[in-house]
Amino acid sequence: MGIGYRLLLGLGVAGLFLLLGLPLAAVATRVPPSELLARMGDPMLVEALRLSLVTSAAATALVVVLGLPVAYLLATRAFPGKRLLEVLIDLPMVLPPTVAGFALLLAFGRNSLAGRSLALLGLSIPFTTLAVVLAQAFIAAPFFISATRAGLSEVDPRYLDAAATLRASPAHTLLRVMLPLAFPSMLAGAAMTWARALGEFGATITFAGNLPGVTQTMPLAVYIALQRDVDAAVAMSVLLLALSVGILLSIRLAPSWFGLLDRARARRR
Amino acid sequence: MSPLRALLALAAIGAAPVAAQTGRPAPAVLTVFAAASLTDAFEELGALFQRGHPGITVRFNFAGSQQLAAQLEHGASADVFASADQRWMAEVQRQGLPAGEPVIFAHNRLVVVLPAENPARIERLEDLARPGLKLVLAADAVPAGRYSREVLRRLSRRPGFASDYERRALANVVSEEENVKGVVAKVQLGEADAGLVYRSDVTPGIARRLRVLDIPAAANIVASYPIVALAASGHPAAARAFVELARGPDARAILAKHGLMPPPAAP
Numbered sequence: 001m002g003i004g005y006r007l008l009l010g011l012g013v014a015g016l017f018l019l020l021g022l023p024l025a026a027v028a029t030r031v032p033p034s035e036l037l038a039r040m041g042d043p044m045l046v047e048a049l050r051l052s053l054v055t056s057a058a059a060t061a062l063v064v065v066l067g068l069p070v071a072y073l074l075a076t077r078a079f080p081g082k083r084l085l086e087v088l089i090d091l092p093m094v095l096p097p098t099v100a101g102f103a104l105l106l107a108f109g110r111n112s113l114a115g116r117s118l119a120l121l122g123l124s125i126p127f128t129t130l131a132v133v134l135a136q137a138f139i140a141a142p143f144f145i146s147a148t149r150a151g152l153s154e155v156d157p158r159y160l161d162a163a164a165t166l167r168a169s170p171a172h173t174l175l176r177v178m179l180p181l182a183f184p185s186m187l188a189g190a191a192m193t194w195a196r197a198l199g200e201f202g203a204t205i206t207f208a209g210n211l212p213g214v215t216q217t218m219p220l221a222v223y224i225a226l227q228r229d230v231d232a233a234v235a236m237s238v239l240l241l242a243l244s245v246g247i248l249l250s251i252r253l254a255p256s257w258f259g260l261l262d263r264a265r266a267r268r269r
Numbered sequence: 270m271s272p273l274r275a276l277l278a279l280a281a282i283g284a285a286p287v288a289a290q291t292g293r294p295a296p297a298v299l300t301v302f303a304a305a306s307l308t309d310a311f312e313e314l315g316a317l318f319q320r321g322h323p324g325i326t327v328r329f330n331f332a333g334s335q336q337l338a339a340q341l342e343h344g345a346s347a348d349v350f351a352s353a354d355q356r357w358m359a360e361v362q363r364q365g366l367p368a369g370e371p372v373i374f375a376h377n378r379l380v381v382v383l384p385a386e387n388p389a390r391i392e393r394l395e396d397l398a399r400p401g402l403k404l405v406l407a408a409d410a411v412p413a414g415r416y417s418r419e420v421l422r423r424l425s426r427r428p429g430f431a432s433d434y435e436r437r438a439l440a441n442v443v444s445e446e447e448n449v450k451g452v453v454a455k456v457q458l459g460e461a462d463a464g465l466v467y468r469s470d471v472t473p474g475i476a477r478r479l480r481v482l483d484i485p486a487a488a489n490i491v492a493s494y495p496i497v498a499l500a501a502s503g504h505p506a507a508a509r510a511f512v513e514l515a516r517g518p519d520a521r522a523i524l525a526k527h528g529l530m531p532p533p534a535a536p
Contacts, residue, residue: 110388111459126460127403127443209444209455210408216445223447227335227410 024241031234039235047213048221049239055129055217056197059136060144063193066137067145068186072174074145075152093142100138101206108134108207131208132215136197143192151185152178184258188251195247199240297325299507300346302337304353304494305450306377306469310527311351317523318514325507333411333448334358341366341499348502349511351494353377354412358495368505371495374516375529377467378489379413379420381482382456389462394482395430397421397463398437405444405452405461413449416490417465423488453479467492469528494529 031039039045073079074086092100108125109115118124125131155178163173179186201219208215210224218240225233299318303311308331315327330337330347334357341350342364350367351374352358358371383391389402397404407414418439425434443461446452452464453471457478471481496515498508514520521531 105458105460109458109460205447205451209405210446211442211444220447224408224410224445227408227447 027234027237028241031231031238035231036235036238039232040239042232042235044212044221044225044232045218045236045239048216048218048236051129051132051213051216052198052218055132056136056194056200058133059140059197060190060194062133062137063141063144064186064190067141068148071145071148072152072178074149089145090142092139097139097200097202097204098206101135101203101208104131104135104138104203104207126207127209127211127215129208129214132204132217135203135207136200139200139203140193140196143196144186144189147189147192148182148186151182151189154185155181184255188254191247191251191254195244198243198247297504297507299325299327299348299504299511300330301327301349301351301511302330302332302341302345302347303349303351304334304337305331305448306353306467307331307351307375307494307529309472310375310469310524310529313523313527314515314520317519318511321514322507322510325504327511346501346503347499348504348508349496349498351496351515353492353494355493355495356412358497361497366499366501367497368500368502368508369498371497372512372516373493373532374496374512374520375494375524375531377469377492377494377529378486379416379465379484380468380471381463381484382453382466382471383463383480383482384456384459384461385478385480386459387480388459391463391482394424394484395434397441398431398434400437400441402441403443403460403462404438404441405446405455405464406442407449407452407465408445408447411448412492413452413465413467414445416492419490420465420484420488424484427485427488467528468530471528473526491530 070085070089074082074089105126106112107114108118108131110119110124110126115125125134159177159181160173163177168176199219200217201223204215204217205220205223210216210220212221216224218236222233222236222240225236301311301315308329311329311331315329318327319325330340330345332340334352334354337350337352338357338360341347341361350358350361352361352371361367362371381391381394381397383389389396389399391397391399391402396402406417409415409418418435421435421438424430425432425436431437444451444455446455449466449470452461452466453475455461456464456466457475468481471479496512498505498512502508516532524531
């Protein structure tokens, strides 16, 4: 390997570390750990954390329920407009979240068609916890759908052929062959969706507003705290950072964990 | 300098590319850091200044006063600073950045805004305490939010208002927006029934989408806007001229047009 080549690699790694690592390290080391620990009981933090965990879990569940059929269709069928559907699904990943929130307001707000119909039932979505869940699901859905689709596509067709020769119904094949084989991908996708939902800010504040205990999730609480008490904002940022690192690390470690599981199973046989 | 402060400084430099790039070039550029609520009024004032000072281009950096103060503190170069809040001007003074004493050139006050269709049929300030209504305020961490709560407190002590007016109005709050423009947006879209904002937020462009309820002066808050030339300015004479223009007679009409109240005329 040439010296120039190595230098180039080194520069890239160093540059990326400066860009990604330094800011994160700066947040993590800004307040001493004892002070951080003391701030973990802060009511604003506890309330926001509780809300964030509940809403992001609900958003992930919603995405899994609605996204699984879509991922299955995309992985197994060819149909007109498939490319268009793929673009539509990827769009939330690149759209500015504020635009997503605004779009949600125009679709489900009080003056929208859907909003007016809901109003007849005495329901209104903006400014509610449900709005937070919808905003998070909107933004975070692509992660689960693309990972699951990839997992389902990678299932060896020979297994499907074998299932077919044994006269397994398509539903049976999906449940007993495809889903178990794609499960690690689905789990990783769901975890990515969860992590993204946990960090959602722009769509939430635009569509759901900011009210402690109702719509003020951790990212919103961080932003508000930053204007008043920087150390409180740092404590919340560190907690959010730790949660995200935990989730992302589990995704990285999951494959080896699944590998261990498989080997243990094989030994038992 | 702590790491976070260093990062803020970097962000400040990034946010002021005009100042960073120009240095001291041949065509003079006057960089004015001004509170976001001054955007429309100062665009107009800047054009007026350029007409009176050929060869000088005025560039603005509009942002929240607290952000501008942080940017200045971390070395962003600017010639003039106009704040929406005396607190942030004091912060900049504490750093020794101004080239003189700040002067108050404008006042702002709060109003209640309603969507033009007025879905909750609000006719009087008393109606804000009606249960089930959707009220949006700025978060109490931002000046507008602090002022809004103070106004509700003062109103509940006025004759004709219930003594629990403040509590009941606050119970109607469905969102505490991270800045006052967020309040304007939620009301303008008709998602909220009412909101408290600065009079200057009801800009000509959106006035037709909003209805305005005035708050009596006795219960209202008056926000004062100080302006000052900065010591680091590369064009001290032009910077002083801009400050003079902002507090002068020509600016009064412009400020008033944009919902800001000029201070009482000098005797």
